[in-house]
Amino acid sequence: MSFKVLLLDNVDPLCEKAFKERGIEPVRKTNLSGDELHKEIADYDGIVVRSATTVTPELLASAKNLKVVGRAGVGVDNIDIDAATTRGVLVMNTPDGNTISTAEHTCGMILALSRNIPQSVEKVKSGGWDRKKYMGTEVHSKTLGIIGLGKIGAEVTKRMQQFGMNVIAYDPFASREKAESLGVELVELEKLLGSSDYITVHTPLTEKTKGLISLESASKLKKGVRLVNCARGGIYKEEDLPELIDQGYVDGVALDVYSQEPPTDEVYEIIKHPKIICTPHLGASTEEAQEKVAEQIAQQMSDALEKKSFKGSLNGKSISLITNKEVQPYLEVAEKLGNLAIQLAPEHTSDFAFEYSGACAKYAEVLTDSILKGMLSQHVSEAVNLINARVYAEDRGFKIKETMASETKTFNDLITVKLNGKSDYKNISATVFGQDDYRIVEIDGYGIELRLEGDILMYQNLDKPGMLAAVSGALAEQNINIASLSLGRSQKGSNAITAVSVDKKMSDKELEPILNLDGVKSLRYISLSEN
Numbered sequence: 001m002s003f004k005v006l007l008l009d010n011v012d013p014l015c016e017k018a019f020k021e022r023g024i025e026p027v028r029k030t031n032l033s034g035d036e037l038h039k040e041i042a043d044y045d046g047i048v049v050r051s052a053t054t055v056t057p058e059l060l061a062s063a064k065n066l067k068v069v070g071r072a073g074v075g076v077d078n079i080d081i082d083a084a085t086t087r088g089v090l091v092m093n094t095p096d097g098n099t100i101s102t103a104e105h106t107c108g109m110i111l112a113l114s115r116n117i118p119q120s121v122e123k124v125k126s127g128g129w130d131r132k133k134y135m136g137t138e139v140h141s142k143t144l145g146i147i148g149l150g151k152i153g154a155e156v157t158k159r160m161q162q163f164g165m166n167v168i169a170y171d172p173f174a175s176r177e178k179a180e181s182l183g184v185e186l187v188e189l190e191k192l193l194g195s196s197d198y199i200t201v202h203t204p205l206t207e208k209t210k211g212l213i214s215l216e217s218a219s220k221l222k223k224g225v226r227l228v229n230c231a232r233g234g235i236y237k238e239e240d241l242p243e244l245i246d247q248g249y250v251d252g253v254a255l256d257v258y259s260q261e262p263p264t265d266e267v268y269e270i271i272k273h274p275k276i277i278c279t280p281h282l283g284a285s286t287e288e289a290q291e292k293v294a295e296q297i298a299q300q301m302s303d304a305l306e307k308k309s310f311k312g313s314l315n316g317k318s319i320s321l322i323t324n325k326e327v328q329p330y331l332e333v334a335e336k337l338g339n340l341a342i343q344l345a346p347e348h349t350s351d352f353a354f355e356y357s358g359a360c361a362k363y364a365e366v367l368t369d370s371i372l373k374g375m376l377s378q379h380v381s382e383a384v385n386l387i388n389a390r391v392y393a394e395d396r397g398f399k400i401k402e403t404m405a406s407e408t409k410t411f412n413d414l415i416t417v418k419l420n421g422k423s424d425y426k427n428i429s430a431t432v433f434g435q436d437d438y439r440i441v442e443i444d445g446y447g448i449e450l451r452l453e454g455d456i457l458m459y460q461n462l463d464k465p466g467m468l469a470a471v472s473g474a475l476a477e478q479n480i481n482i483a484s485l486s487l488g489r490s491q492k493g494s495n496a497i498t499a500v501s502v503d504k505k506m507s508d509k510e511l512e513p514i515l516n517l518d519g520v521k522s523l524r525y526i527s528l529s530e531n
């Protein structure tokens with residue numbers, strides 16, 4: 001199968017090459033207007049972006065065939081991941097391809113700030129020569145506070161330690177072991193702010209990091225600190241920066257990123273301040289980083305489109321498991337069981353419990369996605385997949401309880417869907433018998449054994465002679481062949497459940513004679529056929 005991929009944002013030419021090697025001929029477009037992009041995107045299975053294209057819910061709505069958005073880089077704040085998840089579109093990034101380049105740029109900014117390099121370059125080029133004005137400071141023996149000790153934070157640490165800096169870090173999610181191995185002291189934010197001569201941020205922009213340094217936090221800062229931001233615009237409150245400098249709290253600021261890019265007129269005014277130095281989001285702009293991220297994203301997206309691997313995916317957590325051979329059969333049986341269960345459930349059922357016993361229990365999370373996929377693909381007009389099944393389930397107010405047990409009494413593995421509330425059928429269990437052999441094995445405590453496929457009639461009846469003959473007669477009269485059947489009863493002469501697999505799809509009219517048979521109750525026709 002050939003996929004259509006659109007390359008945007010001047011992603012490196014290696015991206016084309018890598019896609020072509022995987023049999024995909026990508027299309028490159030530059031400088032598309034918003035409207036042009038909305039029109040263009042309709043046919044593509046994948047798009048590659050950097051930070052310039054904003055992937056909005058509206059753009060996703062125009063992208064009818066889209067399966068994957070690839071970010072050739074790290075930050076995905078330009079991509080509406082929730083909207084993509086709802087649409088079942090995978091979002092992936094290349095988490096480490098530009099780490100070194102961004103760390104190097106950060107170190108460059110620290111040194112440029114310390115030695116007034118950009119300002120003095122400008123001065124000399126304009127014919128000036130003011131050595132006194134551009135007196136600098138050494139970074140040696142100074143304290144560098146790193147906020148966000150992730151990949152880039154760690155690489156900045158290593159490099160600036162070589163310059164003789166004492167590095168401390170604030171990162172509530174970083175492990176003590178990691179900090180120790182880097183020779184970094186993990187401290188509280190207040191301590192970092194109060195003791196750093198230089199602060200550099202390497203976090204995403206979140207509710208917690210937005211405006212992390214502003215006039216409000218000014219009094220917590222060590223006087224004359226220098227600030228660097230090569231992460232995301234807005235972590236330092238842009239409009240407060242000139243005042244922070246003019247009031248002496250901060251000695252200089254280096255910015256690579258801005259809350260809006262290109263910056264607004266107001267921000268352009270702010271960065272004219274002589275003690276603010278700036279670059280136009282160049283952290284990842286090196287030949288090496290661009291080649292790495294371009295090639296990585298092409299490989300990752302090709303793998304994802306071919307369902308070989310989902311490395312780098314940021315949504316649909318469990319989707320990576322679908323390539324795991326051990327999980328595949330469980331996924332199949334779970335989806336079919338979900339499909340069957342929802343057809344047995346009365347309308348408006350929304351309260352479910354899923355039980356996993358045996359070896360499959362360790363895959364409960366993805367199996368729940370798969371059951372939900374099976375349930376919802378009957379009812380949702382959008383394509384439901386493992387990425388968006390939970391979103392749709394939540395939208396519909398489904399209440400789901402999951403339980404796991406490592407052992408089963410009967411089968412190696414058992415997946416049970418419980419339909420809570422008023423339902424004629426309450427507990428349906430299925431298991432994997434062998435390659436492509438998935439079976440219902442229990443319904444409401446009655447042992448049943450029927451393959452989970454094709455078209456199935458299910459009914460409750462009194463266990464008395466002639467019942468089966470009556471049903472098979474009614475089918476035969478309409479020329480409907482029985483493929484297999486299974487009858488479960490608790491004890492002789494009591495109630496029974498019968499499941500009959502038939503060779504064709506049945507219409508309401510064809511079901512009527514069976515519905516009218518004396519002793520047949522709670523008849524359900526379930527179609528597990530592909531269409």
Ligand SMILES: NC(=O)C1=CN([C@@H]2O[C@H](COP(=O)(O)OP(=O)(O)OC[C@H]3O[C@@H](n4cnc5c(N)ncnc54)[C@H](O)[C@@H]3O)[C@@H](O)[C@H]2O)C=CC1
Nearest residue numbers: 075148149150151152171173202203204208230231283284
């Ligand atoms: N200027 C540029 O061109 C580039 C910018 N970036 C940006 O740099 C940032 C860091 O990237 P990576 O190091 O690759 O990410 P990462 O995910 O490896 O590290 C982020 C770190 O921030 C920490 N963190 C999250 N919330 C925090 C909080 N409230 N306080 C303190 N720490 C917090 C996390 O625990 C993690 O350790 C991202 O925002 C990314 O978008 C990345 C590449 C290029």
Ligand SMILES: O=C(O)C(=O)COP(=O)(O)O
Nearest residue numbers: 050051052073074075284
């Ligand atoms: O990877 C990131 O997070 C970056 O900010 C790099 O952005 P870019 O790909 O250079 O537009």
